[in-house]
Amino acid sequence: xxxxxxxxxxxQELAGLKQALQTPRTIMLGSRQVTSGTWxxxxxxxxxxxxxxxxxxxxxxxxxxxxxVTDIVFTGVAGGLSPEVKVGDMxxxxxxxxxxxxxxxxxxxxxxxxxxxxxxxxxxRLTQSLKAAAQDILKNPGxxxxxxxxxxxxxxxxxVHAGLVVSGDRFVSTSPESKALQQRLPKxxxxxxxxxxxxxxxxxxxxPFGAVRTISDRAxxxxxxxxxxxxxxxxxxxxxxxxxxxxxxx
Ligand code: SAH
Numbered sequence: 001x002x003x004x005x006x007x008x009x010x011x012q013e014l015a016g017l018k019q020a021l022q023t024p025r026t027i028m029l030g031s032r033q034v035t036s037g038t039w040x041x042x043x044x045x046x047x048x049x050x051x052x053x054x055x056x057x058x059x060x061x062x063x064x065x066x067x068x069v070t071d072i073v074f075t076g077v078a079g080g081l082s083p084e085v086k087v088g089d090m091x092x093x094x095x096x097x098x099x100x101x102x103x104x105x106x107x108x109x110x111x112x113x114x115x116x117x118x119x120x121x122x123x124x125r126l127t128q129s130l131k132a133a134a135q136d137i138l139k140n141p142g143x144x145x146x147x148x149x150x151x152x153x154x155x156x157x158x159x160v161h162a163g164l165v166v167s168g169d170r171f172v173s174t175s176p177e178s179k180a181l182q183q184r185l186p187k188x189x190x191x192x193x194x195x196x197x198x199x200x201x202x203x204x205x206x207x208p209f210g211a212v213r214t215i216s217d218r219a220x221x222x223x224x225x226x227x228x229x230x231x232x233x234x235x236x237x238x239x240x241x242x243x244x245x246x247x248x249x250x
Contacts, residue, residue: 003036003043005069006243007059009051009194012231013076016240017046029062036067040247045069049194052169053098056194060201071126072202073246074211075239077231078165078192079172079219081182086215087226088155090134090238091189093165093211095121096196099181099188100168110185112200119164120199123208127162130210133246134160137238144241149233153226163189165213167196173223181219191219214238 008014018024021037021044028034035046045067049059056074063069080086097118102109110118137144138158150158166188172178181191195211202209216230217223 001043002068002070003045005045005047005063005067005072007047007049007056007063007072007074007198008076008239009049009056010076010231011048013235013239014046014048016236017243020240020244021046029066030058032059032062034063040244040250042247042250044247052193053167053197057197057201060198064201064205064207069207071123071208071210072198073126073130073243074195074198074209075243076192076194076213077216077227077235078190078213079178079217079223079227080189080215081166081178081191081219082161082189085161085189086155086158087153087217087230088150088158089215090138090158090160090242091165091213091215092127092131092134092160092162093122093195093213094127094162095119095164096199096211097164097166097185097188098168098196099166099185099191100170115200120196120203122199122210126208126210129249130212130242130246131160131162133242133249134212136245137241145234145237153229153234161189163187165190165192165195165211167192167194169193171223172219173221175220178219190215212242
């Protein structure tokens with residue numbers, strides 16, 4: 001049976017998942033660490049992409065070429081952009097844009113040259129099933145996450161959102177930069193640094209792609225502090241709960 005691929009950018013996001021795999025076997029693909037095994041009876045490959053679009057794109061390509069994966073799911077954290085997207089919420093991506101792509105005036109700003117598009121969709125079925133899993137977790141977050149730690153992070157009733165996520169090779173950590181992004185891309189729910197690159201690779205290969213991000217910060221002046229606390233204390237638990245629930249329901 002062909003495996004499903006799960007990618008995360010940072011070790012903290014994937015540590016719990018790696019421990020959950022049965023019969024894990026780790027290999028290096030280039031400088032990417034990839035662990036294969038089974039989880040809830042499904043063959044899975046877990047890959048640490050590292051940060052940024054190039055790292056994410058090479059990881060996705062290597063997984064497709066080497067493991068012939070059925071689907072790719074990206075998990076991790078992101079900065080909230082839209083005012084209703086708060087720290088502790090989960091965002092399921094329905095489509096991605098590279099917010100730092102600009103080959104104007106040859107092509108319209110944001111359009112990926114020669115693709116005739118700026119927006120890269122995620123797979124509808126995969127996205128629906130990931131959204132259902134995210135909703136299940138946040139219906140009863142105490143079952144999965146440490147409520148006291150969430151309260152310390154001022155997370156009280158986390159919600160699931162679905163929509164546009166934007167990616168670029170920048171950690172967005174000032175209020176003016178966040179505002180400028182919101183003005184340029186008013187539909188964007190969240191910003192991160194990898195998803196749009198994987199969406200483009202999956203578009204090229206015709207591989208279904210889904211992505212869920214937990215909001216670690218608001219991409220504003222306190223983003224650096226909030227991100228660091230979140231990534232150390234809760235990000236891994238969210239990923240573990242999400243992917244475990246999703247695979248269990250698959
Ligand atoms: N100095 C940090 C860098 C993290 S980069 C460190 O190594 O500890 C941030 C990572 O989290 C990226 O993988 C990105 O996808 C995601 N992310 C979270 N908040 C973000 C934000 N405000 N802007 C861009 N990416 C963000």
